[in-house]
Amino acid sequence: MPKLAKNCIAGLALILVLVLSFPIAVLAQSEQAITGTLRVEINEERTPVAGVDISVVQGGEEVGVETTAEDGTFAVTVPGDGAYSVTLNTDSLPEGVTLQADATETLEVRVESGNNKAVIYRLVSGDQGETSAFSDQAGKVARLVSNGVRFGLIMAMCSIGLSLIFGTTQLVNFAHGELVTFGAVMALVLDNGTIPFLVAAALALALAAGFGAANDLVIWRPLRKRGTGLISMMVISIGLSILIRFVILWQVGGDRQAYSKYRIQEGIEIGPLSLTPRDLIAMAISIVVLVAVAYMINKTKFGKAMRAVADNRDLAESSGINVQQVILYVWVLGGLLAGLGGILLGLDQQVRWNMGFDLLLLIFAAVTLGGLGTAYGALVGSLVVGIFIELSTLVVAPELKSVGALMILIIILLVRPQGILGRAERVG
Amino acid sequence: MSEQAYIDIDSVVAGYVPEVNILNELSMKIDKGELIGIVGPNGAGKSTMLKTFFGLIPVRSGSIKFMGDDITGLVAHSLVSRGIGFVPQTENVFPSLTIEENLEMGAFLDSGSFEERFDYVTEMFPKLGERKDQRAGSLSGGERQMLAMGRALMMKPQVLLLDEPSAGLSPALQDQVFVNTKKINATGVTIVMVEQNAHRCLQICDRGYVLDQGKNAYEGTGKDLLSDPKVIELYLGTLAQQVRS
Numbered sequence: 001m002p003k004l005a006k007n008c009i010a011g012l013a014l015i016l017v018l019v020l021s022f023p024i025a026v027l028a029q030s031e032q033a034i035t036g037t038l039r040v041e042i043n044e045e046r047t048p049v050a051g052v053d054i055s056v057v058q059g060g061e062e063v064g065v066e067t068t069a070e071d072g073t074f075a076v077t078v079p080g081d082g083a084y085s086v087t088l089n090t091d092s093l094p095e096g097v098t099l100q101a102d103a104t105e106t107l108e109v110r111v112e113s114g115n116n117k118a119v120i121y122r123l124v125s126g127d128q129g130e131t132s133a134f135s136d137q138a139g140k141v142a143r144l145v146s147n148g149v150r151f152g153l154i155m156a157m158c159s160i161g162l163s164l165i166f167g168t169t170q171l172v173n174f175a176h177g178e179l180v181t182f183g184a185v186m187a188l189v190l191d192n193g194t195i196p197f198l199v200a201a202a203l204a205l206a207l208a209a210g211f212g213a214a215n216d217l218v219i220w221r222p223l224r225k226r227g228t229g230l231i232s233m234m235v236i237s238i239g240l241s242i243l244i245r246f247v248i249l250w251q252v253g254g255d256r257q258a259y260s261k262y263r264i265q266e267g268i269e270i271g272p273l274s275l276t277p278r279d280l281i282a283m284a285i286s287i288v289v290l291v292a293v294a295y296m297i298n299k300t301k302f303g304k305a306m307r308a309v310a311d312n313r314d315l316a317e318s319s320g321i322n323v324q325q326v327i328l329y330v331w332v333l334g335g336l337l338a339g340l341g342g343i344l345l346g347l348d349q350q351v352r353w354n355m356g357f358d359l360l361l362l363i364f365a366a367v368t369l370g371g372l373g374t375a376y377g378a379l380v381g382s383l384v385v386g387i388f389i390e391l392s393t394l395v396v397a398p399e400l401k402s403v404g405a406l407m408i409l410i411i412i413l414l415v416r417p418q419g420i421l422g423r424a425e426r427v428g
Numbered sequence: 429m430s431e432q433a434y435i436d437i438d439s440v441v442a443g444y445v446p447e448v449n450i451l452n453e454l455s456m457k458i459d460k461g462e463l464i465g466i467v468g469p470n471g472a473g474k475s476t477m478l479k480t481f482f483g484l485i486p487v488r489s490g491s492i493k494f495m496g497d498d499i500t501g502l503v504a505h506s507l508v509s510r511g512i513g514f515v516p517q518t519e520n521v522f523p524s525l526t527i528e529e530n531l532e533m534g535a536f537l538d539s540g541s542f543e544e545r546f547d548y549v550t551e552m553f554p555k556l557g558e559r560k561d562q563r564a565g566s567l568s569g570g571e572r573q574m575l576a577m578g579r580a581l582m583m584k585p586q587v588l589l590l591d592e593p594s595a596g597l598s599p600a601l602q603d604q605v606f607v608n609t610k611k612i613n614a615t616g617v618t619i620v621m622v623e624q625n626a627h628r629c630l631q632i633c634d635r636g637y638v639l640d641q642g643k644n645a646y647e648g649t650g651k652d653l654l655s656d657p658k659v660i661e662l663y664l665g666t667l668a669q670q671v672r673s
Contacts, residue, residue, distance in 0.1 A: 311522040320508035
């Protein structure tokens with residue numbers, strides 16, 4: 001018997017080696033290229049841009065130069081795996097077409113395992129792309145602050161749900177990032193051309209709210225009923241986060257994907273800032289939604305009941321408030337807000353399977369910074385974190401910007417342990 | 429049974445931890461409009477009895493009837509809509525809500541009557557009306573107790589359960605609490621009050637129960653219990669005699 005088993009394993013291993021080596025061998029012989037398509041949106045239509053020179057350099061030596069074809073495509077053949085820098089010759093761009101204001105003409109890319117590498121240049125028509133008169137340090141700061149506010153507002157919508165769930169149930173929900181991804185991905189899946197994007201987004205929001213409710217009804221309510229400890233629940237939420245994240249990866253794949261609409265837009269000059277209509281509308285939506293949520297929490301019966309449950313769950317129950325129902329609505333609200341945040345983030349940075357998880361740590365930072373369990377705290381914390389991480393790129397590399405946010409979190413909590421808006425309670 | 433008691437607690441067994449019973453076949457019959465004081469040594473199950481009545485602790489056996497209906501095992505918020513109010517001993521206000529919002533939560537199930545009940549409660553406790561926009565978290569112990577009672581009164585309860593309303597208050601404030609309790613009782617509300625402060629409590633209540641180890645050991649009018657030598661020995665204490673001898 002052991003001998004048979006050994007033979008089996010050896011056989012399987014051989015098959016595996018053959019199967020694995022076959023495609024690699026094929027690919028190694030094929031040619032690799034750096035490819036892409038240049039397009040620009042003119043009058044809401046995406047027009048290919050022809051006759052633009054793209055050069056590829058490796059280690060100071062030019063590897064190849066190509067000019068974009070009639071359909072805007074180009075492919076520069078490269079000798080093998082490795083790092084290349086790709087440069088778009090801006091002088092060769094046709095009249096009236098420029099690179100987007102924040103885009104650079106040279107991109108560093110890595111070609112790996114025999115695959116073609118696609119590069120993306122964002123082009124705009126008109127003179128919006130040109131650096132404006134405010135190209136000094138002040139203008140840069142203003143741009144970073146506006147980016148920070150935009151990101152902070154989106155983050156605030158994601159944070160409020162987390163904060164309210166923590167407030168009412170004391171659960172630290174590590175799977176909250178997946179609520180964000182869920183909304184964004186649902187909008188992506190529904191945005192398949194048969195229905196308008198806005199309808200798809202609205203449907204995705206409804207699904208996100210339902211997903212929040214399902215989270216509570218299927219998992220958290222039964223666990224609360226059984227008296228599961230908070231630490232156990234937190235660990236369960238970590239597991240849930242991993243599960244949902246990889247189901248999404250499995251279903252939609254690991255690439256960044258964009259929605260069909262509002263991809264590339266012309267910027268509108270406002271002082272030193274250049275904001276696209278998409279950015280402006282996203283900010284307007286965020287502000288309107290956040291004001292509405294603040295009003296609801298402060299003035300409506302449900303909002304007061306929610307605060308009462310957060311304050312003292314037993315007393316809320318004793319006052320006649322149906323606590324389980326309030327918690328369910330909090331989950332619905334949390335799912336809805338996170339879904340909306342996800343869709344707006346997807347419009348801004350495209351949709352990816354782990355977009356919510358990447359945001360989670362920043363959301364935690366924002367919520368803790370503002371004061372755990374307070375909705376306004378989540379808002380203020382998000383704006384502080386959003387602006388701070390953008391401004392920190394003035395001094396540190398952009399890759400390190402999140403680190404700065406976590407540093408300010410530690411510093412603020414050392415000075416003010418209850419968070420910015422948290423209140424120290426009178427004892428006794 | 430020809431005559432049904434207003435509240436009928438019949439051999440109730442209950443407890444927090446599995447296998448450990450705090451209440452052992454506890455029985456009580458309470459009439460409408462009575463002011464009942466429940467006293468007893470520490471750990472006798474006084475607070476447990478109130479919480480069990482209010483559906484916060486599951487009943488293991490026995491039954492609780494209110495106006496002839498079986499209310500055993502009903503959750504707290506459905507008891508509130510039946511006209512039962514509960515004032516916990518500690519953490520009995522919502523600290524981050526204002527006084528007015530606290531009272532609004534008291535009338536959660538019947539927000540239509542908020543104005544009317546708010547006037548009623550602030551008439552009884554004028555201080556609450558004067559400071560209605562203040563956050564409850566900044567109130568002192570006595571003020572909190574006042575607010576907690578006010579909150580429970582917002583639903584116009586027929587039965588009010590008070591868990592040690594005088595705990596942690598100065599003697600003068602304690603008197604105030606008992607006077608207020610008597611005043612509420614005088615409007616026709618049946619009150620069941622658990623108290624550590626037996627002398628004051630038994631002075632104002634119609635009837636009292638002395639609990640010991642989850643059972644009622646003695647029952648009688650407030651005055652009788654105060655002078656009962658067995659009650660004195662079990663619970664009220666014999667400090668005066670000990671010092672004399």
